[in-house]
Amino acid sequence: MILITGATGTVGRQVLDRLPADLDVRALTRTPPRVVTTHHRTEVVQGDYGDRASLDRALRGVRSAFLVTTRVAGDDDARFLAAARAAGVQHIVKLSAAAVQDPQADDLITSWQRANERLVRSSGMAWTLLRPRSFMSNTLSWAPAIRSDGVVRALYGSSANACVDPRDVADAAVQALTGTGHHSRSYTLTGPEPVTAIQQTRLLARALGVALRFEELSADEAVAAWTRRHPEPVAAALLHSARRQLEGAKAAVDPTLVTVTGQPARSFATWSIDHAAAFSAGSPSARSE
Structure with missing residues (x-):
C-alpha cells in the first residue's frame, strides 16, 4: 500500500494518476470529495496532520508514503513521521524545495524545509528527498489579470528561474515510490532552461494567440499582494x-x-500550450496544478 498526502494539491493529485494501475493506493485529504483521480485502486480517507487517530487509520498497512506539508513553520512533518514510524512505514518520499541547498537562503520557508528534511533523515525510516525548483504552474495566479486586462504583473521580470513542470515532479515521485535505488537520495528537479517572467509572458501570449504585456511590480506592491494571501512572515520570505x-x-x-x-x-x-485553457476568456478561476 502506498499513501499519498496532499492528494488534491499541485503534485499529489498528479502522483495519484501516475502510479501503476496494479498498486493499492490510499489518498489522505481533509476534503475527500475533492479527490479526483484516474487511478481506480485508490482508497480515499479523511484525515488531518493534527488528528493522530486519523493518521493511524490512514497509515495502517502502508509501505511507502509521499509526504507533502504546506503549513509553514508548523509541526505537521513531525506529527506525520511519528505516526508513520509507529505504523511500520518503510519509506518516506518527501517533497521539499531546491532552495535548501542555498546557504544564502535563510528565509522562513527555506529554514522550515531544512528542518523538515532533518526530521525525515533522522526518522529511522528509509527516505528520498525531492527538491523541485519553482513550479511552472505558479503562473496560474496570473490568469485573472490575463483574462481581464491582457497583462502579467510580477516582481523582477528579468530574473530567471529554472522552474519545473509539476508533472515532472510527480513522475520523479512515482519512480521514488515504486522503483529501487532511491533510498537515502536527494534529487534536485528543474526545468530544461531558466526563464524569466517576461519570457513566460511571451510564451503564454504565443500559446494563447493573443497580445499580452508585462508590468513590473515594485517590491512594496508585490509584498502587498502576497500579504493578501499569506501571513506577513511568509510574504517576507x-x-x-x-x-x-x-x-x-x-x-x-x-x-x-x-x-x-x-x-x-x-x-x-x-x-x-498544455494549460492555455486556464488563461483563456471564459475559463473558470485558475486552479493550482
Whole structure:
C-alpha cells in the first residue's frame, strides 16, 4: 500500500494518476470529495496532520508514503513521521524545495524545509528527498489579470528561474515510490532552461494567440499582494526568495530529473500550450496544478 498526502494539491493529485494501475493506493485529504483521480485502486480517507487517530487509520498497512506539508513553520512533518514510524512505514518520499541547498537562503520557508528534511533523515525510516525548483504552474495566479486586462504583473521580470513542470515532479515521485535505488537520495528537479517572467509572458501570449504585456511590480506592491494571501512572515520570505532569484540563485539547470524519470524535462513553452485553457476568456478561476 502506498499513501499519498496532499492528494488534491499541485503534485499529489498528479502522483495519484501516475502510479501503476496494479498498486493499492490510499489518498489522505481533509476534503475527500475533492479527490479526483484516474487511478481506480485508490482508497480515499479523511484525515488531518493534527488528528493522530486519523493518521493511524490512514497509515495502517502502508509501505511507502509521499509526504507533502504546506503549513509553514508548523509541526505537521513531525506529527506525520511519528505516526508513520509507529505504523511500520518503510519509506518516506518527501517533497521539499531546491532552495535548501542555498546557504544564502535563510528565509522562513527555506529554514522550515531544512528542518523538515532533518526530521525525515533522522526518522529511522528509509527516505528520498525531492527538491523541485519553482513550479511552472505558479503562473496560474496570473490568469485573472490575463483574462481581464491582457497583462502579467510580477516582481523582477528579468530574473530567471529554472522552474519545473509539476508533472515532472510527480513522475520523479512515482519512480521514488515504486522503483529501487532511491533510498537515502536527494534529487534536485528543474526545468530544461531558466526563464524569466517576461519570457513566460511571451510564451503564454504565443500559446494563447493573443497580445499580452508585462508590468513590473515594485517590491512594496508585490509584498502587498502576497500579504493578501499569506501571513506577513511568509510574504517576507517570498520577497527574500525573489531577491535571491534576482541575484541568479535559481537559474541553474540540474540534469537529475532525466536521470530519475528517463524523460527530458518539459519546457515552459510546452506547459503553456498544455494549460492555455486556464488563461483563456471564459475559463473558470485558475486552479493550482
